[in-house]
Amino acid sequence: MAELKCILWDVDGTLADTERDGHRVAFNMAFDEAGHAREWDVPTYGELLAVTGGKERIKFDIERGDMCEMPYEEIAGLHARKTEHYQNLIAEGRIPLRPGVRRLLEEAYAAGITLGVSTTTTPSALDALIEHSLGKEWFDRFAVLAAGDIVPDKKPAPDIYTYAMEQLGVSPENTIALEDSENGWKSANAAGLKCVVTVNDYTREHDFTGADLVVSELGEPDADAVDVLQDLHTLDVHHVKLSHLKAIMHD
Ligand code: XBP
């Protein structure tokens, strides 16, 4: 039985559905602008999400022969332009938060739970989402923003979760992760964390064996009940509340 002291949030797919209409579109804009004859359509991008990190994803596509060879500096330059396009798309307000995200963040913040972010995405992409989709006050409300290349190995390695917990001085038994993908769940699990997963169209069929709770979304009190896909603690979930996260930790 452990007390819930900290919630670490994944970003892409968890805070907001950023991948299909945000990151994917931005990659394609950067490819087009640089004269690369490559477009990642919706299903192709779904396959490529198995590789975490934008630079790593481009490198993978090159290595499998679907993009032309280029030196790493060019990959990094292409990715930097992609990040600028992504920031612009986010600034246009195109990508809302997923249902229940703001509600649960505010409930946890009001209850004095330490909040942090553990993500694979680039820090400036994260900043854009916080500024335009969440609100600038959250730069101060998150006690740590752990993102991108700050650790050598991206998810599914545990490093970004371990780094965030070290920065916060919290231990795994008092921390829960909120994730949306198999790589994210594996990363949280390898760091010793309990985990709630909110799936999306890209991740619904992923393997979440062992995850504490898998739902379609966090949901809202005045909306239909969320779909519960896996519930190891037999929680009675209509929408995911702070009390459910506490119950998972106590179990
Ligand atoms: C998801 C990722 C990221 C984004 C693209 O990260 O794997 O690579 O798809 O972002 P998470 P970058 O779910 O951990 O937030 O291009 O900035 O890497």
Ligand code: MG
């Ligand atoms: Mg994610």
